[in-house]
Amino acid sequence: MTFSLTLSASDLLLLLPELFLTLWLCVVLAVDFSFKRIVQEQLAYLTIFGVLVTLACLAWFDVTGITGTLFGKMFVVDRMAIFFKVMILVATILVILLSIDYVHRFSLFRGEYYFLVAMSALGMMFMASANDLLSLFVTLEFATFGFYVLVSYLRDDMASNEAGLKFFILGVFAAGLLAYGISLVYGETGKLVFSDMTGANPTTGLVIGFLLIFAALGFKIGAVPFHSWIPDTYHGAPTPVTAFLSIAPKVAAFAILLRLFLVALATFKPAWALLIVAASILSMTYGNIVAIAQRNIKRLLAYSGIAQVGNVLIGLAAGTKMGTDSILFYLLTYLFANLGAFAVIMAISNSLGSDEIDDYRGLNRRSPFLAFAMLIFLLSLAGVPPLAGFIGKLYIFVAAIKEGLYILITVGLVNIVVSMYYYLIVVKKMYINEPLDSSPIKTSGPLRAVIYVGLAGTLVIGIYPQPFLDWAVAATLMFSNLVGPAASIPPPVTPFGG
């Protein structure tokens, strides 16, 4: 395989968002080192500014339709990549806003924190564009690299160190699986680019190779049975990092999963659909049932996140154009609800220093705004109309029922009811139980901003989803040739009485 690297100006244009963010990261780092008197808030806003410019650049790409591939198809910029990058960057901005109050708890390296967050975002942007096995491995590790540091950023806190260690060991193990899987697949097919692999002969080595790759990606999205790092890591990590971890890597990993399963493995769909169905059922059921027993809100959201990933996998199991639309749309709704919920958790943790659900007692009396926001976010996660999560869930179910995945949908619907129980337990503590201490809770400006963005996203998408649906549909036009396996088209429609 010849590999020549020629870059023209128009090629560089495709890399513009990533190049700009890289340069801006250097600026942030340089500013942090050069000006001794710089305050960390200013660094935060400096980083946000860079991310916003990157976002504007991506918006420009999306509007003018600039797409293309680079480096022998290793790096692809299509509308789906842009959609995922926008989600990652929006999550990054919100997480940086979440961090501003929290950074004071770090004893050292406060400036580098923002650098690391934005660097992980950069890695995940590359993930969204990864189009072959090599770039998959490199970008995945690049993105995870920042998180290894971020998770253990509370140097003096045992839980944070434990979380970091668990995340690191299991992450490295997953990386090993990934590398081994890639080597098997390459050995069997001699191809690296996803789109070249379609129609490859399904040898044993190839099947094992793809299973290993799926295991590594399953680790990233936290699907059962690759979920075991999630609860402890979420619990121990600094809360803004948990918030980041709960959405951005999942989004990026789903970009790769979509390209892998629906491009490289499109012809083997009947085989892998079963795998995805199993992972989906296990994730939803396990996540929701274990979440019932949680006493810590971060662990609760960790398990609920496992269940949500199970929901997203329903869309992948459908494996159609509509399935991919529904995944993109669902992740968007999940982003706002989940980051909003973490913003409320941060606000409460900042003033009470606790993440226990019992300390949410009577929140409605102490801060009606926070309680209302949390109510909206949790109900959106549970999938209650008129909130965004309901439309997301319904879209996924509609995509799946068109493919005849009845058992999967039944499990998904039952799980909605199960999940409602533990979300409502939190609502009960906030609204029904009386507070032990009725002093009001104050919310800082940046947190308030995140909560407002989350509320706006959750309510607007829930009440008027059309533009967002259109955006998701336009982003996945590349999959419009996908046909579902269920050839059982319903009998021709006969008009009543005719």
Next chain:
Amino acid sequence: MAEYTLLIILFAPFLGALALIFVSNRQVSLVRGIAAGSAFVSLAASVYLFYAYDSVKGGFQFIQRIEWSRQLGISLHLGVDGIGTPLVLASGILLFAGIFVSWHIKDRMKEFYIWILILAAATIGVFMSLDLFFLYFFYEMSVIPMYLLLGMWGSHTKKYLEMTDPEGLKQRDSVGFIFNFAANSKEYAAMKLVLFLSAFAVAALMGILLIYKFSGLNTFDILILREKAHFSGPLATLIWLLIFFGFASIAPIWPLHSWSPVGHAAAPAATSMLHAGVLMKLGHFSIIRVAFEILPETTRELMPIAAVLCIFSIIYGGLVAYYAKDTKYVIGYSSSSHMGYVFLGMAALDYISLSGAVIYMFAHAMATGMLFAMAGWVYDQTHTRDIPSLGGLSNRMPFISAAFVIGCMASIGMPGTVNFIAEVMIIVGSWNKYPFQVVVAVLGIVLTMAYLFKMMRGLFYGSMAEKYSHSHDAVAVVDRMPLLIMITVSISFGIFPGHLYSVVRSGVDPLIARITKVVPVAELPMNIPQASSPTVPVSTSREAIAKVTSR
């Protein structure tokens, strides 16, 4: 303006709730004003709707269609027929009355009004949805406000408050006590209600998704589906069962009723009113709208299920109500029991009986609304719902006790109230098909008299305990008005049911004609003098049939 009537009815409470978010809880009169104002706008528009509905033309009127999602084939498609119109009116009346019934609420008044406005608006939304998606959307949306209303402003049962564990300690939050059916906390009632309704709602959602898939039309629109979709065989049976039991749980039909009295008992008065008055009718209405419209043949085959279960509803609910000692349990179980009559009227699939069922829903909303409002007043004054410990309150509250007697009479179905007309129509209409059920239903009326008279005597007559001598009657205009509104509506429609009857009939006729494929008979029940000049001429009905069958 007139074509936006439905949007006004639906969105006035939502906008009221939105406006309340920005008002401080301390501005009591402003909070009350916004709540009452938005409820009044909605009520006024629904009164207009009721009288502007053209019963000669029939069919769906005041249609609004707003594209909502092309990908999913969803549009906000609103419209009312002769079945939806009276239920929208009932919701409007109960919301307006409920705002005044909860006038004196002290704790977090603003939030109370926000949730009750959202609850009522969501209920109204179901009654006017012509899109399966929005029907489910509003249906599920009405459940969550119930959780908060019950949990935040509800009350525990008496036994629950006195409950101790063997060591004499109060152990109210322990898990084991959740399964104690004699005594319940409001948290338990609220959680049970939400989980129960959600579990069955997702069954109905599965049915809706199956309709969506197997119609192959890529639309949730009921009007398109009922014309073009055709289901048969085991699939139709499965969908029908999912839809029927999914929605019948809120109705509540007999084995699925247990959440309902517990919920009634825990809820504050205005919530009980809306819950028993209109929320429970969502079940019957959704069955009529979805199963009757889209699956007419299967409905004809399977509706006998309802005819069997309604016997248990009527008798079981009535017996429990007779032995219950808590005012709200009595009214709650009486509601469960009375909903059995609606199922009987629906099961017979007859023009008269289904019209009777729809009118019964309207009538029951008024009667049970009154009873719950007054049970709430008594509870506020005496802080107990325990019937044996009460008594002789008519000395202290002459107005309430008089109104209560009227409410009981309405609930029993005394001639002169609209309930009487509804009951007679159900009984006459289903006699041919289900004579045994009719006998049970008549016995049920006797049972209703027994438990309502027993409660009436226990509350208002006999000797009064000294500690209740400071209780007050409803004197202020705001306290009397809601009761007077409901009494007026109940009696005036009882004496002049003509318009109500013709509106309902215009909705029922094409539906039954589709299901039974039998042309309606022009005869009307002899007991209703006003209806002796048929407002729905035979020719109109025949035209309707011809229209349907020619498609």
